Amino acid sequence: MSAEYIALMNVAARIARQAGDLVYAGRRAGAGTVQTKSSATDMVTEWDAASEQLILQQLDLLRTDDSIIGEEGTHLVGTSPYTWFVDPIDGTTNFLYNLSGYAISIAACIGAEPIAAAVFLPATRELFVAAQGHGAWLGSTPLRVSSCESLDTALIGTGFSYSSARREAQGQRISRLLPQVRDIRRCGAAAADLCFVACGRLDAYFEEGLQSWDLAAGQLIASEAGAKISNFSGEPITPSEVLVSTPGIHSSLIASL
Ligand code: LIP
Secondary structure (H helix, E strand, C coil), X not given: CHHHHHHHHHHHHHHHHHHHHHHHHHHHHCCCCEEECCCCCCEEEHHHHHHHHHHHHHHHHHCCCCEEEECCCCXXXXXXXXXXXXXXXXXXXXXXXXXXXXXXXXXXXXXXXXEEEEEEXXXXXXXXXXXCCCEEEECCEECCXXXXXXXXXXXXXXXXCCCHHHHHHHHHHHHHHHHHCCEEECCCCHHHHHHHHHCCCCCEEEEECXXXXXXXXXXXXXXXXXXXXXXXXXXXXXXXEEEEECHHHHHHHHHHC
16 A cells, blocks of 8 residues: 555645645735635635635545545545545634745545655745654755653643633633643644654644544654644544643643643
8 A cells, every 4th residue: 555655645745736836826916805614703714715626626536436525614525445634724813914924734534544744834935744654844854843752841832712611711721731841832723733842843743633644644743754643632542632641741741731
């Protein structure tokens, strides 16, 4: 299966870069029309839709028999064992405010298990890729998580819900954690946060209430770079509870969360 997974990784990388170039050009021309989804702060731009349309067209061309699930409404059922999870712009708020922390996230999965992935950050032109059992790369550089062994020197990424009701509890959790760690970063795109753990820019990332398309690609890239992944209790990871870290601080983080 390894040649197949590498081939799927290369398909994801090619399409993520194409979609990234499209949205980056769109951002430079102005973010275009904006609508809201689950709340007044959960926004979607015309470039989210255009990116998902491009990705859909390219996957239909290159991987005709596969299933596809996208954040902006794509739900195609195919006949192959593979399902593509697509976030056409992860970090839409950053995109809208012209902040660099947004990403194209594309993963091929068997069931819920990612086996090939690409995350492209258009503003910094960084392409993170991984194939299950083969490692993870930033461009041609192999990725490895940080060597942090103690929570009090750890830089921790996180994110917050679009629901204001959930954010109060999330803020209380942060206020308990903050005195125990080096610092907190809220980068605004789960896929980027997961890649930052993979390359050691963050020592850990946790968040609740994600979707499969936010998580799938970055999860594989982080785990192939040596990250330990679980939910907040150390059980198998799900989009609703994501805890990804360098191994040396994972159990301390479980105790603190
Ligand atoms: C975003 C996530 C981020 C989370 C935001 C939002 P979107 O995804 O990547 O981690 O904190 O609330 O859900 O909506 O920009 O694709």
